[in-house]
Amino acid sequence: MGxxxxxxxxxxxxxxxxxxxxxxxxxxxxxxxxxVVFKETAFLGxxxxxxxxxxxxxxxxxxxxxxxxLAAVVTGALVHGxxxxxxxxxxxxxxxxxxxxANGLAVTVLRVPSLIATLGTAAIAKGLGFMxxxxxxxxxxxxTSFTGLARGNTAGLPNLVWWLAGVGLAAWVLVKWTRLGxxxxxxxxxxxxxRLAGIRTLAMKRLALTLAGACAGLTxxxxxxxxxxxxxxxxxxxxxxxxxxxxLGMCMFEPGRPNIPGxxxxxxxxxxxxxxxxxxxxxxxxxxxxxxxxILASVALSAAGMGRAPFVKxxxxxxxx
Amino acid sequence: xxxxxxxxxxxxxxxxxxxxxxxxxIAGGEVLALCGDNGAGKSSLVKILAGAQAPxxxxxxxxxxxxxxxxxxxxxxxxxxxxYQDLAVAPRLSIWQNVFLGSELTRPPFGLLDKRRMxxxxxxxxxxxxxxxxxxxxPVERLSGxxxxxxxxxxxxxxxxxxxxxxxxxAALGVKETxxxxxxIRRLHAEGxxxxxxxxxxxDVVAVAQRVVVLKGGRKVADRxxxxxxxxxxxGLVLRAGTE
Numbered sequence: 065m066g067x068x069x070x071x072x073x074x075x076x077x078x079x080x081x082x083x084x085x086x087x088x089x090x091x092x093x094x095x096x097x098x099x100v101v102f103k104e105t106a107f108l109g110x111x112x113x114x115x116x117x118x119x120x121x122x123x124x125x126x127x128x129x130x131x132x133x134l135a136a137v138v139t140g141a142l143v144h145g146x147x148x149x150x151x152x153x154x155x156x157x158x159x160x161x162x163x164x165x166a167n168g169l170a171v172t173v174l175r176v177p178s179l180i181a182t183l184g185t186a187a188i189a190k191g192l193g194f195m196x197x198x199x200x201x202x203x204x205x206x207x208t209s210f211t212g213l214a215r216g217n218t219a220g221l222p223n224l225v226w227w228l229a230g231v232g233l234a235a236w237v238l239v240k241w242t243r244l245g246x247x248x249x250x251x252x253x254x255x256x257x258x259r260l261a262g263i264r265t266l267a268m269k270r271l272a273l274t275l276a277g278a279c280a281g282l283t284x285x286x287x288x289x290x291x292x293x294x295x296x297x298x299x300x301x302x303x304x305x306x307x308x309x310x311x312l313g314m315c316m317f318e319p320g321r322p323n324i325p326g327x328x329x330x331x332x333x334x335x336x337x338x339x340x341x342x343x344x345x346x347x348x349x350x351x352x353x354x355x356x357x358x359i360l361a362s363v364a365l366s367a368a369g370m371g372r373a374p375f376v377k378x379x380x381x382x383x384x385x
Numbered sequence: 386x387x388x389x390x391x392x393x394x395x396x397x398x399x400x401x402x403x404x405x406x407x408x409x410x411i412a413g414g415e416v417l418a419l420c421g422d423n424g425a426g427k428s429s430l431v432k433i434l435a436g437a438q439a440p441x442x443x444x445x446x447x448x449x450x451x452x453x454x455x456x457x458x459x460x461x462x463x464x465x466x467x468x469y470q471d472l473a474v475a476p477r478l479s480i481w482q483n484v485f486l487g488s489e490l491t492r493p494p495f496g497l498l499d500k501r502r503m504x505x506x507x508x509x510x511x512x513x514x515x516x517x518x519x520x521x522x523x524p525v526e527r528l529s530g531x532x533x534x535x536x537x538x539x540x541x542x543x544x545x546x547x548x549x550x551x552x553x554x555x556a557a558l559g560v561k562e563t564x565x566x567x568x569x570i571r572r573l574h575a576e577g578x579x580x581x582x583x584x585x586x587x588x589d590v591v592a593v594a595q596r597v598v599v600l601k602g603g604r605k606v607a608d609r610x611x612x613x614x615x616x617x618x619x620x621g622l623v624l625r626a627g628t629e
Contacts, residue, residue, distance in 0.1 A: 241497040243489045250486055254475030260437075260467075261487030261540070262458030321477075 074315040074362075075326075078333035085340035092343055099222055101332075101339045103290070106224035107283055109331040111302050112309040113235045114164075114279025119310060119322040120239060121265075121272040122252040123171060123178040127163065127186035128280045129303035133296060134189040135159040135284035140202040140294020149210035156288070157281040163189060164277015168270030178273070193296035201295030214290035227286060228328070231279065236324040248272055252322075308355050309334055311362040334358070386449050388413035388579055389434075389465075389548060394443035396429045396603070403429040404603045407443070413547070416570060416580045418594035418611070420587070420623050425600040427583050431552055434581065435467035436460030458487075466541035467550040470557070473537035476526035480518065481507040483525050484539045510539035513576070514569050530558045531565035538569055549573060550581045555589055567593050587616040587623070599626050 086093040111128050118125040139156035143149060163185055170181035214224050239245040250258040251268040259265045283302070288294045312333065313326030338351045387410035396404040404426045411417055421427050432438040433445075436454030444451055447463060454460040460467070474483045481503040490506075492499040504521035511518060516535040518528070525536055534554050541549045551570070555563040563586070570593045573580050584590050590597055591614050599607035599622055606626040611619075 237497075243491060243496075243498065246482065246489050246498060247487070250475055250478065250482070253477050254472075256472045257475045258486065260457050260469065260472060262456075262461065263487045 070319045071317060074312060074365075075317070075329055075333075078329060078336070081333060081340070082336050085336065085343065089340065089343040092340060097339065097343075101335050103222055103224045104339070105332045105335045106222075106228040107287055107290075107299075108302055108305050108309060108335060109228045109328050110231050110279050110286070111283045111299070112306040112313075112327045112331050113231055113324060114276035114283075115306050115310050116313070116322045116324060116327045117235060117239070117248070117272045117279070118178070118276040120248050120252045121269045122255070123269050123273055125164075125167060125178065125182045125273060125276040126303075127167060127182040127189060128276060128283075128306055129299045129301075130186040130189040130193070130297075131160055131163040131277055132280040132284040132287070132299035132302070134163070134193045134196075135281045136288045136294045136298050137193050137197050137202070137296055139285050139288045141196060143206050143210050143288070144202040144204055144294075149207060149213075152210065153213070153285050156285040157278060160281020160284060161274060161278040164274040164280070165270070167277065168273035171273060172266040172270050182273075190297070197294075197296050199296060201293055201298075203293040206292050211289050211292050214286045224286060224290065227282070231282065232324060232328050239324060244271075304352070304355055304359070305331075305334055308359045308362070311359055315362050315365060387411055387446075388448065390446040390449070392444050392446070394430070394433065394440045394445075396426070396433065396438070397441045402603055404433075404440070407600075407603075407605055409598060409605065409608075411548070411579060411581065413579055414574070414577045415596060416574050416582060416594045418590040418597040419581060419583045419600065420585075420590060420597055420619065421600035422623065424602075426603040427600055428552075429603075430600070431467065431550060431583055434460070434465060434548075434550055436465070437467075461544050461546065464545065464547040465550065466544055466546035466548070468534070468537045468541065468552065468554065470553040473540075474525045474533055477524050479522045479524055480504075480511075480528075480536055480539075481521045483536050484510060484543055486540060488543065506543070507539060510542045511535060513542065514538060514572050516565075516569075529562055529565075531562035531569075534558075534566050535569055538573065546578070548579045548581065550583070552583045553585065554582070555584065555586055563589065587619040591616050591619055597622075599623055601626060 091097050111132060115125055115128055135156040138159045139152045142152035142155055167178065167182050167185050170176045171178045216223055218226055239248065247258070247263045248268050248271070250263055251265040255265055284299060287299060309331040310322055310327050312330035314320060314322055316326035316329055317323055318326065334355070337354060341350055341354065342348070389411040391407055391409040394404055394407040395402070407430070419427055419430065429438070433440045436457045436459050439453065445453060452463060454463065454465070457467070475486065481500065484507040485503045490499045490503050491497060492502070507521050514535050516532060518532060525533055528536065538549065554566050558566060567589055570580055570582065582590065582594055591611050594611050596608070596610050597619060598605060607622055
């Protein structure tokens with residue numbers, strides 16, 4: 065029973081939250097509102113999956129949101145300037161991936177701890193975003209071949225939900241069912257043992273950070289496509305949410321470990337919470353306060369599992385006692 | 386012919402001569418103990434045999450053919466597995482994940498992990514070592530110290546290692562677990578595998594090794610069969626050898 069609660073307790077709490085909002089607000093459980101929640105979850109989920117992959121190798125990527133903002137304005141600038149959508153999309157993905165690769169090189173070649181390296185990348189990405197736009201947003205009537213990427217439905221579900229499902233499934237298969245994924249996990253779990261067993265641990269860290277950047281790039285493209293606009297700093301609201309999703313996700317399914325199902329379910333839970341609070345008339349700032357409480361509680365409550373996680377020791381997430 | 390032959394092995398770190406002119410023949414199937422005080426050169430020798438470090442001078446021959454190890458993985462491929470005291474296992478990973486660490490099995494058509502086959506093979510390796518653990522999904526951190534050593538040995542068996550180097554395998558263990566590890570070594574010996582046991586525990590050494598090599602100041606100062614040797618004799622040998 066104790067094991068069951070550690071594994072599924074947080075997920076059940078999320079489910080209870082969902083039911084609670086459905087009962088308390090007549091609007092919550094309508095198709096329109098749920099579609100909004102799921103679309104918001106898609107942006108957060110894809111960004112957080114990247115964060116999860118980095119954390120799987122015991123590296124933390126604090127740059128995902130700023131990198132996504134930069135990739136979004138690059139994409140937006142190109143679409144706005146009349147470039148073919150596929151060029152803009154590729155550019156957005158490339159910017160994200162390149163930033164991720166830069167993080168990987170900073171961590172594995174320059175040997176800068178990821179906590180610091182990605183903070184540096186975040187600042188650079190932020191500056192570049194403002195340089196490119198001079199602080200102005202690109203807004204316009206963009207071609208539907210671009211906006212259709214994130215808007216509209218396919219087979220009865222919002223396109224964004226399909227994107228999230230695709231990325232989530234791919235990441236889950238990668239981590240759980242491939243040799244590469246096993247090597248990512250081993251790198252995060254036991255760096256030295258993995259290296260002695262012939263796993264190229266530095267390459268694994270580079271790969272994970274690069275994938276985190278690629279996820280940020282995809283989030284950016286989908287954001288720009290969905291909103292038909294791009295502005296510097298547009299993805300920044302997702303930063304704390306992404307961290308909270310990963311940490312709360314570590315309280316679910318595989319306690320103490322970054323895991324894809326946990327991240328996805330936690331992302332949904334957080335967006336349900338934000339949406340429900342608004343529907344029940346709570347002021348917007350409550351979202352931030354609740355988010356902060358969840359970040360603290362996630363790490364504190366899953367202490368048993370998380371305290372022994374290698375990255376926690378490495379980053380000094382938890383203070384010694 | 387010796388399975389593994391070392392000739393004139395030397396290791397220098399800057400001004401420090403950790404090993405000098407070491408000749409050593411290791412026969413197939415023997416349990417050889419490597420003893421010596423701290424700083425005698427044991428860990429330098431282990432690193433060389435594990436492929437973690439290239440010797441500054443001298444040569445290695447496997448089956449009479451000269452070879453060198455370009456890294457730990459290369460040594461493994463050539464049949465030499467090293468089990469380090471602290472770094473042998475990934476604690477939070479399961480038994481089968483540890484046994485197949487870095488050399489996972491996949492199955493067609495998509496090349497996805499074949500978890501069932503890895504679990505079954507791990508169970509088979511553990512059975513060969515007479516270690517009974519029911520669930521191969523158990524994280525290694527939940528096992529006893531002796532069982533963990535067994536899991537680390539299973540990884541060597543998975544590589545079909547002919548030579549298994551064990552670095553202080555009983556240093557952190559209690560009496561019962563130490564007995565279990567010594568039993569593991571006897572079973573490897575019975576399988577015809579060569580074991581190089583690096584240990585400070587003289588009692589363990591005389592219990593399982595057929596031959597003991599004593600290092601001092603980077604040189605081989607004694608090389609003799611354990612025969613009827615007692616732990617006290619060996620301790621005396623380690624202390625006195627090379628001084629007279």
